[in-house]
Every structure is written in C-alpha cells, then in structure tokens.
Amino acid sequence: MTDGISRFVYVTYIRTTPEQLWAALTKPEFIEKYWLGVAFETDWKVGSPWRMFYTDGQVTDEGEVAEADPPRRLALRWRHKRRPDAAQEGEALCVMDIEPVEGAVKLTIDHSMPRPNSKLIEAVSGGWPSILSNLKSLLETGEVILTRFGSSGR
C-alpha cells in the first residue's frame, strides 16, 4: 500500500443522530450487541487503556484512547494480542469520525499501521464490514444481522 503504510477506510451512512451513534460506539451494552461476540472495556478518557475480550476473558486487542471528542471523533491506539504474526507488528491507529449529513450520519473508520502488508490490518479488514453492517442495522431497526462470526468461531 501507499508509502509503506497499511490502511483501510470504511464509510457507512446510518439514519440516526451523532449522539446516538456516539453512544453505540462507546456504551458496553450497545457494543456487545453488534461487535460479534466480544466485549469492550474502557472509561473513554484520553490516555486511558482499553481492551476487547471474549466472554471467556481472552483479550483480542488492546491499547489506549488517543482522542475522544463526543460526538465527533474517537481515536484508539490499537495492538492485537491473539494472532502472533499480527501481535508482533506493534501499534496501529484507529480513527472514527462522525459527521452529520442530510438525514443521516456518516461514520468513517480509518484503520492504519505504519508498515506495509500488515497482518493486523488484514485481520481487522475481515471484521469491520460485518461490524458496521450490524451497527447500522441495530441503530436503524433495533436488531443485528449476525451475532458472531460464522459457525467456525473465527
């Protein structure tokens, strides 16, 4: 990818308000509904640690809150913990931008790692589209599409 950086940008438009979307991105009871079987823990203060884990307690990803500007922008320093090849890559950055547009809210997720062919970015690229489809469906209809990744327990 360009300049030795691995980067994906995802955009979804959701018929909701920035405040509701912010709540969905930050409240544990919301997150658990659409994030395909993982839970999320942090106090969302800048500099605070965050971690994502399965119900059995296994941590999948962790890092620190880099920016929190409700209801506009969240940025997370992001380290993967589970797959050894992705875990040894170090720190990625995930920036979430919320912008009101006509009758909806535009959510942009920009996930990047300062190295080419990042395994972490490749791994999350399989997850974000499903998570965002779920989030959109939850906010617009009150229901999610998938409760967790396929039956393989990926």
Added chain:
Amino acid sequence: MSMDAVFRALADPVRRRLLDRLHRRNGQTLGELCEGLDMTRQAVTKHLAILEAANVVVSQKRGREKLHFINPVPINDIAERWIGKFDAPRLAALSELKRKLEEGNGHD
C-alpha cells in the same frame, strides 16, 4: 446511499476493474489508478465519481492529493441482506473451490 446506486456502480466492467485495482492495492491516487489503463484521466475521474457516489470507493485527502480506498461496507450490507443467515464458512469454502478450479481462466 441506496442499494440501487451500488448495483449501478458495479454494473460496469471498467468500474469493477478499478475496484479490483484498489482491492489489490488500497489507497491509490488518481494518477496511480490511471497507470496502464487505456483511458483518459477524465474518463477514470467520472467512473471514480460514480463509485464514490455509491460509497463503494471513499477518498481521503493527503496534502494536495486524494487517496482512493475500496469501501466494502455497502457490498457487505448487500451480502448480509441475502446471505447472512446462511453458513458463511461453507459459502467461503465453495467460492474458494470455484476459484481454485477456475484459476488461470481469468475473470471479469
């Protein structure tokens, strides 16, 4: 952001080719996307605008340049609308089998 726009954007071999190029290497400039294509910059710009309007491509500014990224979310929304309740790993295995068997035949 309608599903119609996504289907219209995908219903063109040139636009699918542009998506293939971004799928291979994400975050390209207009100039990079034009390389090796037998088309004017204006024509590529027009196709990119249709892809962007359908939200299957998103662009981010970097200085004076614009980088283009493939955005799989709308296509995933379509997939999950009709495929989500079926067994995703089995479907993936089937499409992998098809890909392996057809390898080298080239496809659109």
